[in-house]
Amino acid sequence: MEEIRAYIESGVLELYVLGDMSAEEKLQVEAMAQKHPSIQAELSEIEKAMEMYADAQSVEPSAQLRDRVLNSLVINLGDDRNLRTVQHSNTPDTARVVPIQRTATTSIFYKYAFAASLLLLCLSVAALAIVYNRLQDSQQQLVSLRLNEQKFTRQVSFLNEEINVFRDPSFRFIQLKGMPKTPSSALTVAWSAKRKKVMVDLSSAKLPAPGEGKQYQLWAIANGKPVDLGVFDKTTADSTDMKLMKSVASAQAFAVTIEPRGGSVNPTTDQMVVLASL
Amino acid sequence: MAKKHKLSLSEEELVLALQRHDKIGAEALYDMYSASLYGVIFRIVNDTATAEDVLQEVFVKIWHSSASYNTNKGRLFTWIVNIARNLAIDKVRSKDFKNQYKNQELENNVGYIDKHNSTEYKPELLGVRELVDKLRPEQKSILDLVYFKGYTHTEAADELGMPLGTIKTRLRMAIQQLRKHFN
Numbered sequence: 529m530e531e532i533r534a535y536i537e538s539g540v541l542e543l544y545v546l547g548d549m550s551a552e553e554k555l556q557v558e559a560m561a562q563k564h565p566s567i568q569a570e571l572s573e574i575e576k577a578m579e580m581y582a583d584a585q586s587v588e589p590s591a592q593l594r595d596r597v598l599n600s601l602v603i604n605l606g607d608d609r610n611l612r613t614v615q616h617s618n619t620p621d622t623a624r625v626v627p628i629q630r631t632a633t634t635s636i637f638y639k640y641a642f643a644a645s646l647l648l649l650c651l652s653v654a655a656l657a658i659v660y661n662r663l664q665d666s667q668q669q670l671v672s673l674r675l676n677e678q679k680f681t682r683q684v685s686f687l688n689e690e691i692n693v694f695r696d697p698s699f700r701f702i703q704l705k706g707m708p709k710t711p712s713s714a715l716t717v718a719w720s721a722k723r724k725k726v727m728v729d730l731s732s733a734k735l736p737a738p739g740e741g742k743q744y745q746l747w748a749i750a751n752g753k754p755v756d757l758g759v760f761d762k763t764t765a766d767s768t769d770m771k772l773m774k775s776v777a778s779a780q781a782f783a784v785t786i787e788p789r790g791g792s793v794n795p796t797t798d799q800m801v802v803l804a805s806l
Numbered sequence: 807m808a809k810k811h812k813l814s815l816s817e818e819e820l821v822l823a824l825q826r827h828d829k830i831g832a833e834a835l836y837d838m839y840s841a842s843l844y845g846v847i848f849r850i851v852n853d854t855a856t857a858e859d860v861l862q863e864v865f866v867k868i869w870h871s872s873a874s875y876n877t878n879k880g881r882l883f884t885w886i887v888n889i890a891r892n893l894a895i896d897k898v899r900s901k902d903f904k905n906q907y908k909n910q911e912l913e914n915n916v917g918y919i920d921k922h923n924s925t926e927y928k929p930e931l932l933g934v935r936e937l938v939d940k941l942r943p944e945q946k947s948i949l950d951l952v953y954f955k956g957y958t959h960t961e962a963a964d965e966l967g968m969p970l971g972t973i974k975t976r977l978r979m980a981i982q983q984l985r986k987h988f989n
């Protein structure tokens with residue numbers, strides 16, 4: 529009995545209640561308590577005292593904490609039977625409903641998307657056709673503009689040349705006068721002996737109509753012999769006011785006769801319409 | 807008030823309900839012991855939010871490990887209050903907590919709690935301050951170190967510069983004093 533008393537007095541039971549010992553020591557105390565009712569009783573008294581001590585200092589936690597704590601237990605483990613029945617009643621509904629809604633909405637979406645795409649395609653093709661036509665028109669216009677431009681360029685260079693005739697002091701302007709048969713006829717010829725150039729001024733020309741299959745032919749009289757300077761028409765398609773004729777270096781007179789189309793080797797003197805002697 | 811519907815079971819019924827994970831076990835456990843455990847936890851952590859977190863952790867731990875309890879190991883409360891003390895002391899010793907709070911002296915805690923908490927009327931509570939005051943300072947400091955600060959008796963001996971035997975004796979004397987008071 530003395531041993532047991534000493535064991536109790538040692539304070540080891542208090543340490544046991546305070547949890548201040550190793551697992552091994554705890555097992556020893558538990559074994560001793562099983563064996564000796566007086567140790568068990570002492571242990572029980574210490575536990576009760578500490579429980580009273582804790583209870584005496586108890587503080588009521590806030591009212592909401594009860595639900596929070598109990599809910600955390602129910603969520604962690606809870607009542608398995610309840611949880612399962614809730615899950616079973618929910619799962620099939622959600623499993624069924626969600627896919628149906630999904631396919632319905634997606635198929636409607638794709639229908640609209642397809643229709644919209646088709647419409648867009650038609651519009652695109654129409655727009656492309658219109659644009660293609662416009663492009664063709666533009667290209668045609670561009671071609672005609674280029675042709676015009678070339679024509680104008682030619683005209684401008686010719687006009688420049690024409691102006692040069694007046695600028696060039698070596699040109700002489702010779703007024704060819706009408707013959708007794710054609711008194712009202714007149715023609716101006718520009719001639720530069722230096723440059724061997726002869727031009728006729730068609731804009732101011734007053735010549736009788738040559739007749740079917742006939743043309744005017746310009747002649748120079750050099751050293752008593754007629755020299756062919758080429759044929760011309762009054763209404764020329766190229767619409768140039770000054771027409772360059774064949775070149776001649778010296779001349780004593782200029783004359784125009786009416787000859788068959790293409791001209792003659794010798795002038796038909798009775799068909800002479802204008803003449804000028806230098 | 808919830809207090810009117812407080813559940814109370816005998817210790818045997820409660821242990822059985824806990825081990826079966828019956829809802830009533832959780833409710834009875836809370837209603838019977840939450841205030842005691844919260845008081846202990848609060849005195850250790852000295853912060854309402856932390857004390858509430860710890861109390862929740864304590865209940866979760868009890869709920870999960872109730873199978874490991876058996877009556878050979880003593881009273882149920884001894885087992886659960888030691889779980890609460892260990893979790894609370896671990897919390898206080900964690901780095902996060904140390905950075906956040908500066909621990910106050912326990913004397914201040916007792917006064918603070920008595921002043922600021924509207925607790926239900928308990929005749930025995932009136933005596934707590936007297937009781938704590940009645941404990942001889944050396945007994946009280948040892949009990950505080952072990953019970954609220956989680957010192958082992960070896961660590962307390964180092965801290966107070968006393969032989970182990972003296973620590974054990976004084977601890978026993980302090981608890982004897984409590985026993986006398988409550989009887």
